[in-house]
Amino acid sequence: MRWTSVVWSIVCLLLLLSLIYPLSIVTVFFMILPATILFATLNFRAFVLHVIPVWLIAMIVHPVNLLLGIYFIIPAIVMGRAYKKKAPALRTLMAGAGTILAEMLLLLLIGTVFLHFDLSGYVHEIVKMTMSPLKDVGGNNPLVNDMAWTPEDMQKVSDATMQMIPFAMIISSFMMAVITHSLARPIIESIGFHVPKLKPAREWMLPKSLIWYYLIGVVVEIFAHNSSNSFWTMIAANLVPLLHICFMIQAIGFFYYLGYTRKWHPVVPLLFAIPILLFPPMRIIGILDLAFPLRQFMTKSKR
Structure with a gap:
């Protein structure tokens, strides 16, 4: 129960609570960092003693925070376990990124099959909401009337966005793993644990x-x-x-x-x-x- 572990538990809680705010587009890339450090530097019992209070407080604020905590704890455990075993850095990165990607796909599958989530319709609504100001500007200004976005243009953008979703999922999961490793390795080393680094x-x-x-x-x-x-x-x-x-x-x-x-x-x-x-x-x-x-x-x- 060192003070550094308590600090990282607090950081984990703050990051978890930040997901309900617009800032989450940045903080989500650091979500698995605190739990990775805790798992790599503590035994399993101490790790659980640090994580459970974080989940309880986050759940009191909003019940969905518990599901988010479970979602992000899995890749953190995978990367933390790799650090404990002194696995090569590239293997750790691939394991972390692969776990995050698998969770994304599983979440998408559950939402589509059981919750009847229409990803295509959701993407179309986001594109429509984003492009509507350009459409309004084009419709109200005769100088740029020819540049106005038509429904066909919006549908093409929606289709192109849908096609690039696998690419976005792969890149985002890899970026989360890279950011976590880049910050976690020197921190874990400073605590006194050796962690293999990437090749030059x-x-x-x-x-x-x-x-x-x-x-x-x-x-x-x-x-x-x-x-x-x-x-x-x-x-x-x-x-x-x-x-x-x-x-x-x-x-x-x-x-x-x-x-x-x-x-x-x-x-x-x-x-x-x-x-x-x-x-x-x-x-x-x-x-x-x-x-x-x-x-x-x-x-x-x-x-």
Whole structure:
């Protein structure tokens, strides 16, 4: 019952209570952090003694907070258990992100089957509510009347948003796991527990099979462009952007490797990483780094 554990219990409670306010769009990404730290640094009995009061207080404020607490405690336990076992950092990240994604899918399945939740209709209402001011502006101003949003335009935006939901779910779950690991690892280390960290950026090397997946995705995207089959359109809309992000990560790793071998100042690879994030076509460097022995070529040319 150290004071640090009590502090993290309070942080967990405050984050849980914040979910009923608009600020939740930010705080939700930190939801599993306190419980992860508690599970990794306490035995199971002490962990339960810290979590139960948090749930009881949150439930008194609003009963739905108990369900949210249970929802976010599961990936926290998964990542905390991985930290206890000294699992590699990448495996911990994948386990945490996979658990969050599985919970999202399960929640969507339960809402659709048992609660008759219409995700398509909900997305359409959100798009309609968001775009209605633009429609009103276009309808009241003759100078921009041609730019007014029609119901067909809103339906196209709704359909495109629906197709990108799997991509958004994967990215959001991975971001939650990355944020949790980035903050939890140094905190747990400062308490006195060793936690494996990710490999240095210069050692990042993704599987070469991503090149073949990318080629398949491009072919699917070409055939799905004018196709009425929504299944293939959804695959193309999600697979290709995910692979683009992978290639951007690979490109960043390449510049860090180049900076390490050429003895550059540590800021230089970071300066290369920024335009990669801001100018996506630079991912071609990551593709070349995977498809060809680009790093070995640069090392030989140095010699």
